[in-house]
Amino acid sequence: FALSLFLITIKPLRRSTVIAGGLIAGLSALSRPNIALIPVFVIIALLIVRRTIGPKKALIYSALFTISVMVAISPATIHNLIVSGNFIPITTHGGVNFYIGNNEFATGAFHAPPGFPASPLEVVGNVSEEIAERETGKELTPQEVSDFYFKKGLDFIKTRPINALKLTLKKLMLAINHYELSLNINLYFYRFNSILRYLPLMTYGIILPLGLVGLILGVREDRMSIMLIAYFLAGFLTLIPFIINAKYRLIFTPPLLVSAGLTLYKLSDFIRNKRYLTTCIVVSILVGLFILSNITILGLKPGINFDKCHFMVARYLFDNGNYKMAKNEAKKALRFNPDHDMAWFIYGLCKIKENKLTDAETAFRNAIASNPKNYKARYNLGVLLMQRKRYDEAEEQLIQAVTIEPAYIQAKLTLADLYLKMVNVDKAEEILLGLESKQLKRPEIRYRLGTIRFSRGDINGAIEYLNMADDYPDAHRLLSRCYLALGEIKNAIIEFEKERSRYPDNPLLGELAKEIEEAQ
Known part of the structure; x- marks a missing residue:
């Protein structure tokens, strides 16, 4: 995206650089689909500067840039058409991401709606498809799943316009705030554990004020600098309808970095030429933007949620077979938050790997005490009790797991196996035949x-x-x-x-x- 911006602002503007900039912008859109709307902003910018480059060139460059973006995206579109039989330009995750950002429980950042798993990767996976099919009562194509969630998000906006407006304002504040929101990795946790924190690097809370002022100063200096504004708005405005996240903000950071440098240059120029009034005005605006960008909102500040970070590391280590280190990270998470149910859950799984079943049982029960709706802890406790031939207790936990999460097929299968061990064939068959036809x-x-x-x-x-x-x-x-x-x-x-x-x-x-x- 930054390279595309560089190419589209080279002087004089040529067809070759416009085409190259469009191709690279299209490739960027494959990883961040909202960038696919960049041609709209570039066309508007070119039309604004048509007197500078000529009306005919403005139209030609607009067409070339748009076609180049489409050409770069086309292999993904053709692949999707061949595989699914549907016209899907890039991805079908747009609908569910839009719904996550627009529902009555939305916070502006990532927050899984009720019934969805907490992990962002699981939300955009098969789970969202299963929920959509369960609510509609029929099998859906990936595009139909996306359309279903788009409609749900739009219904929220239509039926609760005041709430939707407040949510949009909250997203705007999060988008300009210094705090680096993350999906499943707390950036401050890793910065705290990295030597890079000692480097004098500029943070978003400094770059944004300098960059915004630079965007305005740049247009006064050179009309073609409006392309910086086009690229900034392409990333900024297309992010607001969805969710705010630090890595998504990286899209519009390149034009801010360029214009931030311009602000510093212009300030030194104003001082050198003794334009003190202009200097005071620019500095006042910078101070105001700095305060606005660096205030603490929603209780967000570095150092929070370190328990979740240690848990994420523990889960990663466990998934990769490093059970000893996973156990240690789970213990660290529990030191920060003794009621972290998923940390207890991972700790219990590690104890099973050590064949310390009594400790594992205690850990699973602690997880359930912290969160009675932790169906994974109940399921694993049920399996453990089943192995220890405590069938009545196992039955209770497995029934609870299935009740809390009806879509948890493995829990239903294990419950059926338990009934087979208890020689209760009728109940086992009832559970199995009660599954959906696709699952059967x-x-x-x-x-x-x-x-x-x-x-x-x-x-x-x-x-x-x-x-x-x-x-x-x-x-x-x-x-x-x-x-x-x-x-x-x-x-x-x-x-x-x-x-x-x-x-x-x-x-x-x-x-x-x-x-x-x-x-x-």
Whole structure:
């Protein structure tokens, strides 16, 4: 984006630099789709300076820049059309991001709406699609999911215009505020733990006042400097409808940096030429903007939420198999906040890896005490209790997990497995058949239904489900037993060989081999 800005402001303006600037702006839009609207702002800027470069050139450059942006984006558009069959210029995440920024629970920054997971990555993943399909009662294409959330966001604006206006003003304040908002990484946490904090680097709270003043001074100096304003507004105004975030603000930082340098140069020039009144006016404006940019709003200040930071590090370490360091980071998070339920959750998982099940149980119970709606802690506690053969307690926790999060399929499957262990086949089958039709096609569910049919003596029903289990572990072994029950020795041997070739470590194969030998 900065390179595109550099090319489009080279003097004299040429077709080659306009085309190159458009191509690079289009490539930038692939990572930040709101930049795709940059041609609108560039066209307006070129029309404003048409007397400087000539009306004909202004129109030609506008067309060239727009076409160049479209050409850069087109490979992604063609790919999306081939894969999905829908016209999707760049991405279908715009709808859900718009809804996150425009709903009754929105804060201006990232804040997951009720029913959504807390992680930004999970929000724009399959979860948002599942929620949209559940609310509409039908399967949706990615574009239809995006349209669904766009409509929800627009409905909020239409039905609650005052709240929407207040939210927009809050976003504007966050966009110009010095505080570096983050999605899932607290930048101040990492700055605190980095030697880079000792470098005399300019912060956003200094760059913004200098940059805004420089944008105005630049236009007075050179009409073509209006292109800096165009690029700034392209990043700034297209961000406001969504959510404010430090990395999203980087888009419009390059024009601010350029104009900030101009402000410092002009100030030195005013002083050198003894234009003290002008100097006082500019300094007064800078001081006012500095105060506006550096006031503390919404309680945001460096040093908050370090418990969440240690938790994020703990989760990353755990996901990458470094359980000892993950446990230590979880303990640090708990020192900052003893009621951090997810830190207790990660700590419990680490204790399971150490095979300290009593400590793990205590950690999961602490997580639930801190947040009774932590369905992941309840699920893992249920699994732990199930392993320790405390079936009644396990049932209670798994039922709670499913009640809190009905879309948590793994909890339902584990609850069904628990009922099978408790020889309550009817309840297990009720849970499995209560799943949505799309979920019933999953091989692990078909395998379980086949197991239930087999336990009831419905051999043909078991075979029907197991044949659709897509090589799920143990499915071919159970199929072999079904064929043995029907006296079809040849088919039993075929299924036995399939299981042995795919899962040679299945401990039940030895017993099955003896049964086949006896049947022969």
